[in-house]
Amino acid sequence: MSVSDPNPVLPRHLATVRFLLIDNDALVLFAGSGLLGPLLSSLGIDASECRKIASFDFVFRKKVPRDSLTWLSNGSSLPPPRFLSLT
């Protein structure tokens, strides 16, 4: 690393973001509330530059609001939500 490097430790803002990794709770919260689009805009990236983790579908079924039960049981290929732990 050059001594002239203006930030030899950590970038405060990345010049180029490769991926935005997003945890399950953040994906549910931001996408469901409508904040995901503005967040991605503020970072200058789009959804194709995000990565979610493979357990998302399972967590989604745990986290979604109670009024989505109809969709879960009728509108998808997911199994019945017998393990839902809606709080």
Add this chain to the structure above:
Amino acid sequence: MAVERIKLAAAQIPVLDLKPSARLVKALDESPSIDPGEGLLFGVLAEHPADLLSTCDRRSLIALCKTAELSHVRAAVAGRVISRESVVRKLADTLTLAEVAAGLREVAPNDNFVRSAFSSHMVAHPEELKSALDSYVRDLTNELGTDFLYPLS
């Protein structure tokens, strides 16, 4: 409807197909406050310096920053983590607070942060709400260190 928005967004986002090194996984696994999913994300983030992470898991962030054995991981990811609190605070400046509140309460009615920050009283008093959000971000920054959170612009 929130469920449809989540479904659509999730369908557009590919699954992460990278895994961190076994050494890093082992180090992260030893913290009881960091679950395997968060460990995976921290590990990949540590090994890919052009990645960012957005997370709601305050507990695991605090564990990462307070565990001496994970100080090398913390150093590797510092400055590239976007917390729920900082996203909401930043977007509260640019979006209608009532819309933000309605959206958050619809999708996370039992989230302590959402419930307390976006109570009916707070939404009716935007300056109090912004002050409360500032307080959340300040508290989190104090816990994690001033270098840790990514500064949203």
